[in-house]
Amino acid sequence: MSLIKSISGIRGTIGGAAGEGLSPVDVVKFTAAYAHFIGKNTDTKSRTIVVGRDARISGPMVSKLVEATLTGMGFDVINIGLASTPTTEIAVVMEKACGGIIITASHNPKQWNALKLLNSDGEFLNDAQGKEVLRIAENDEYTFADVDSLGHVYINDTYNRKHIDAVLALDLVDTEAIAKADFTVAVDAVNSVGGVVIPQLLRALGVKNIIELNCEATGHFAHTPEPIPENLTQISDMMRDGKADVGFVVDPDVDRLAIVMENGDMFVEEYTLVAIADYVLGHTPGSTVSNLSSSRALRDVTAAHGCSYTAAAVGEVNVVTKMKETGAVIGGEGNGGVIYPASHYGRDALVGVALFLTLLAKSGKKVSELKAGYPAYAIAKNKIELTPDIDVDAILEAVKERYSSEKITDIDGVKIDFPDCWVHLRKSNTEPIIRIYSEAPTIEQANALAQDIKAVIASLS
Numbered sequence: 001m002s003l004i005k006s007i008s009g010i011r012g013t014i015g016g017a018a019g020e021g022l023s024p025v026d027v028v029k030f031t032a033a034y035a036h037f038i039g040k041n042t043d044t045k046s047r048t049i050v051v052g053r054d055a056r057i058s059g060p061m062v063s064k065l066v067e068a069t070l071t072g073m074g075f076d077v078i079n080i081g082l083a084s085t086p087t088t089e090i091a092v093v094m095e096k097a098c099g100g101i102i103i104t105a106s107h108n109p110k111q112w113n114a115l116k117l118l119n120s121d122g123e124f125l126n127d128a129q130g131k132e133v134l135r136i137a138e139n140d141e142y143t144f145a146d147v148d149s150l151g152h153v154y155i156n157d158t159y160n161r162k163h164i165d166a167v168l169a170l171d172l173v174d175t176e177a178i179a180k181a182d183f184t185v186a187v188d189a190v191n192s193v194g195g196v197v198i199p200q201l202l203r204a205l206g207v208k209n210i211i212e213l214n215c216e217a218t219g220h221f222a223h224t225p226e227p228i229p230e231n232l233t234q235i236s237d238m239m240r241d242g243k244a245d246v247g248f249v250v251d252p253d254v255d256r257l258a259i260v261m262e263n264g265d266m267f268v269e270e271y272t273l274v275a276i277a278d279y280v281l282g283h284t285p286g287s288t289v290s291n292l293s294s295s296r297a298l299r300d301v302t303a304a305h306g307c308s309y310t311a312a313a314v315g316e317v318n319v320v321t322k323m324k325e326t327g328a329v330i331g332g333e334g335n336g337g338v339i340y341p342a343s344h345y346g347r348d349a350l351v352g353v354a355l356f357l358t359l360l361a362k363s364g365k366k367v368s369e370l371k372a373g374y375p376a377y378a379i380a381k382n383k384i385e386l387t388p389d390i391d392v393d394a395i396l397e398a399v400k401e402r403y404s405s406e407k408i409t410d411i412d413g414v415k416i417d418f419p420d421c422w423v424h425l426r427k428s429n430t431e432p433i434i435r436i437y438s439e440a441p442t443i444e445q446a447n448a449l450a451q452d453i454k455a456v457i458a459s460l461s
Helices: 024-042 059-072 085-094 129-136 159-168 175-181 193-207 231-240 270-283 297-304 316-326 349-363 367-372 393-400 443-460
Strands: 004-005 009-013 046-052 076-082 099-103 114-120 153-154 186-187 209-213 246-250 256-258 289-290 308-313 330-333 337-339 378-386 407-409 416-417 422-427 433-440
Touching: 004 129, 004 337, 004 367, 009 024, 009 256, 009 297, 024 059, 024 099, 024 114, 024 129, 046 059, 046 085, 059 076, 059 175, 085 099, 085 159, 085 349, 099 256, 099 416, 129 289, 153 256, 159 289, 159 349, 175 193, 175 349, 186 193, 186 231, 186 422, 193 209, 193 349, 231 246, 231 256, 246 349, 256 270, 256 349, 270 330, 270 337, 270 349, 289 297, 297 308, 297 337, 316 330, 316 337, 337 349, 349 367, 378 443, 393 416, 393 422, 393 443, 422 443, 433 443
Parallel strands: 046 076, 046 099, 076 153, 186 209, 186 246, 289 308, 289 330
Antiparallel strands: 004 009, 009 114, 099 114, 246 256, 330 337, 378 433, 407 416, 416 422, 422 433
């Protein structure tokens, strides 16, 4: 059993003793702590909280617990049913609610579930707010409502359609161009809510030929749900036969978008944001933001448009904060998370699909030809297992000193930028490891750089 408490919410495996997995007791405890926090800190007069969920097997059970707890805390609940993370974010704003809870463990396997916590802007709580919710839960500092002050549950199943309509209304989404291109599009939605909403979106965009893989929202994931190459062999093998012009893969809560090229090869998650940023910057010049562990290709594409790029600490809330500070027109994370402020400040695969199809239609190119036009980089992901006697802060300081002649960024761990490559070291918030992300022109060079850093660290201990 596992239970992980972080500023973005609580996640764990279903079952087990309270405090060891995501038990019903833990769901109630952290939902009550969140409701207490929102009630004390919201700027809105609303006492309404939106609840949406992905298609996980445990979703109905967790949803009922969340609803009962929120009404027990005196809040009304708008239950929007099976809905993506970005759909729930949008619903919070449209409902003028004081917050929202998304019941999803994102890319984790089916035994996991989680509560993702939103503020009244439909955005994730920041570091200080998240820590306060954890403190309230730890000290049981919440009080339930009396019988005359209980909340009510209202069902609203219209938000998938409202989300699609909002995507169609974006100025840079061209449904006429997409329909005229007559694409055949393959979709792998890993048996979650993406199987409901992505085909609907494609039809609304004018796509007539859709190949649906794992689009029944059963919660029994057909493969490991993280949309990375080793988990996407089914759609990749199917597309090698030339059956589709492009393939889209989403994770269970539909905030990450991976793209498969017409030849069955991966477009690579890092390049989802790169391509969409290229399209957006071509029409609305402005600054861009991604996190420190994302590809340098975004910086290069941004510079090619004569615009400025800024790096943020890892985490969606950090990227959003930096985007607001810099007035970025596009940003996100290298895991396929596209954040487009013209829509809303959250990673959104629906927005990503619509903008990418518009780019593809207007370019007249194949997906592989688009990819060939972007700077070529490869990212390697390595790690160092930690033992109790390892002083991570001391290691990071020593690494900074060793590479002091290079460009160093230390807003989140330590990132070292070399002329043609980079390496980023940061302590995991969820595992006893140091993550080592490195990027170079080839995967071999990226892995070699990581091994060099590991050797340096070994020499320091």
